[in-house]
Amino acid sequence: MNSTEFQATPVNGTARVPDEATRLRLYRTMLQVRYVEKRAYDLFMQNLIKGTSHLALGQEAVAAAFGVAMRADDYTFCSYRGHAHTLVRGASMAGVLGELMGRECGLMRGKGGSMHLTSVAHGAMGSYAIVGAHLPIAAGAAWSAQYRKSGQVAVCFFGDGATNIGAFHEALNLAAVWKLPVVFVCENNHYMEYTPIGAVTAVPHPAADRAAAYGLEPVLVNGNDADVMYDTACHSLARARQGGGPSLIEALTYRHGGHSRADPGKYRPQEEVDAWLARDPIPRYRQRLMAAGIEEPVLMVIENETLQALDEATRVARESPLPSVDIAGTGVWADGGAAWRN
């Protein structure tokens, strides 16, 4: 993948700039994600988060844009790199951090963990650890919305690596044939785990170049531009909501860290990393907002509030007790139990 600058490529040909309130929401949302992910990194280094974690530092714009653009009753499905997508739906920071630390206050009381963050109350219908598995599931949620004529849309986030797996193709095909109200969002961070995506994909743009196979428009956008992403999100959501069927969006972005906590990401060329760090969505957006006339103190208030909220959430999560071991044997069935026999 080359690392040239991308212009906004709006779906309908004209770029729109969101209003100020929306832009501030976008900024705050991206900030929340950034701060939580950084805090998660720190907590991991302090051994308060066990297991593994897949951080989306650097990819905040995509999730934030959809989070702001979506209806509260829309559905989202994301991969194991899903802290961002869960937060942008309104799930609490304490709930997310608590889940990562395996505490009683966690979104799933420690039963799911980092890779499975779920908050149905916020329409966050799960994070999925099998690559590509959630695409057909998202299609199913969209089918349900279509059947019930509710106007809800399902948005499905996945990485470039997922575009080569069987479930991707089955889901895209089914969604296209049934014209399901689902938006498939590929966050192309150029690496499938430790491997450059170009080395394992038959076409240069892993998602956009496959759209035609399903009768869909190719959409290739700058994933690090919050305004572009917001515009893209609004268009695809509106299309789905109006019965126009699915969209497949490829958003170009980059992760600042490695694939997971265990990975320092040394397989990426330093110039490439540096170039993408220079395109960090958050400082760029900050500059853009100030250039658009928003006073810096306004932004600093948002930054401080977000930081305070983060610190409070961290405190809550750290003070939350460990869950009772009794819950391990519960919740398999709808009746709350796990009995396989009488």
Add this chain to the structure above:
Amino acid sequence: MNVVMPQLGETVAEGTIAAWHVKVGDRVEVDDLLLDIETDKVATEIPAPLAGTIDEILVAEGETVVVGTVLAVIRPDAVAVDPDDAIPDSDTQSPLPVAENLTPLVQPSAYPAPLSPAVRRLFAQHSLNPFMVSGTGAERRIKRSDVLEYLRNQTAEPEQAAALTTTTGEMPGEDTTFVPFNLVRRMTALHMVRSKAVSPHVLQAMEVDFTNVAKVRAKHSESWREKTGYSLTFLPFIARAVCLAIGDFPHINASVADGGLRLHPHVHLAIAVDLGREGLVAPVIKTAESLSVARFADRIHALTMKARAGSLSNADLSGGTYTLSNSGAFGTLITAPIINQPQVAILSIDAISKRPVVVGGPQGDSIAIRSIGILAQSFDHRAMDGAYAAAFLRRVKAIIEESDWLRKLI
């Protein structure tokens, strides 16, 4: 009836005809010598089991045949018994089990067919051992249902069983020591109560002069002990006498059933053995009518040993038609035994001791010292009356007092 090659030792499978003492057409009385048989272990004489005429001789002198082979046929002269009930053809009887088939046992787990967990638990719960239960499964395996059947037959309803082993009177209210009944004790208790409830017992006793027997015993006791390793007691002689007498009094060897008396074709003689704390068992000597005194001695000894080792099989304990209860060792004068159901009589043998008695002689009466013992029979008054039972006892007495035991022993 057929005269068959007997099993002369537990590992002996055949015998050779050494000499015939009769020929076809000869008339014989009971216990007349028929032939001599030799095995690699022993030479022995075969007596006539009943009075009659030699109809056929089927095996020649010098020939060797397997156990069970018919050697001769005697046509009985007095049909005291229905021919169908006569002591049947020996070749249809299974010979006494060969030693190889008897596994000496210490634990249930060595029983030929393995015991299932269900059976083991029932044994543990009810203090049983596998030799008390006959198996109807493959290779005589004891199945759970066999044990349950056994328990059903052995024990009354729990309430009834409790009632039968509970006192019906008031005990003094002192500190008593409780000695619980084990299963054998409980079963004995129930059996005894039932037997008395079912059979109207009558006791008749006969004084018997055992002096002739005593003489033979004295003469041979040392050599007998040396040869066999055990003592020659009065019991085998009495057993032989009883079997012979039953030949003339078949109602003694019967069971009350179906509104009548079922006469058994064979004498399966049960010998009561006191196991001390373990209770009483009565192992059965099958088809005892064909056994000589020596054979009786062997069989009694073998069964007593098995009983003491706890290794009696179910076959050993079932099917008795008449019982001998030997209390002699305890020194009792007379005992009124309880009938071993479903039999109709039981004989108690009490102490035999030297007493002064009046004997008649050519010079008139004099006092002599004789070995005297009382044989006391309890009989079931449903099956017979006193005259019949007494006549049987008289016959037994006569056989004991008048037989040439020396000849019969060897």
Add this chain to the structure above:
Amino acid sequence: MAELSYREAVAAAISQEMARDPNVVFLGEDIAAAGGVFKTTEGLLQRFGPERVRDTPIAEQAIIGAAMGAAMTGLRPIAEIMFADFFAVCWDMIANQIAKARYMSDGQYNLPLVIRTANGGGARFGAQHSQSVENWAMAVPGLKVVAPSSPADIKGLLAAAIRDDDPVVFFEQKSLYASKGEVPDGEYVDELGTAKVLRNGADVTIVALAAMVPRALQAAAILQQEHGISATVVDLRSLVPLDTQTLLDEVQKTGRLVTVEENPRLCGWGAEIASIVAEELIWDLDGPIIRITTPHVPLPSADMLEDHVIPSVGRIVQTISRTID
């Protein structure tokens, strides 16, 4: 009561539930216009329309994934996987996603879905279309597993599965599709997790599932007549939840257990039953537990080969008459 075939009972159950609850929807390959490759769903498209009865592409992961997504969001989908062997194609969806999702989310949603499939051999389709794979589903926590043996049980248990708020994998045995039986009229719902005693005996308890149930019954009749062996026959009906109480009660009465399983030997459902009985009833067992199964091979295609490996009435009779004394 009416006489229905096993396959008709499938459509009858789906029809009953779709009429009752507008949230019940149905998707699968060739299930709508064609009425199912085994003709199990004829008439449903006509009765309920193309929004509720949908034909899909050949895309098992999409079918099951979509069923999950729909179940998470208010619908009660029935998904058909044409042949049970194809579970392997979408096993991630069934075992990793559907089975685990509720637990991982700490119960934030239920998955009231049914996956129905045509299971087992006897149709000469060859190894990839003939295996009995109930044990695959039984081995995964989070899936309920049902395998009826009669039209009445199909009707009642499929209705119950559709009404159940948990994922149910519903195994229809293809060799039973043509079989007929009495089915109660009107609305009929049975209960998952309940076994049925179809015959009472004293010597041995035979536990069977699906197509092995009628064979076990035939064998029991022959065993009584020709061998004097009296057998209890238990139709397990559900593997999860397992009606352990009936199983233990019936084995305790006879002291002997024999299972008859169409699946290949290793890790078949009978192994779990045997383990439970060996642990909880060891002191009531009067002899070894015997499992009669297909040997541990893929199923051959030729009719006489297939019939030879799948437990036959003759093999059941022979095995039991030799091991029950």
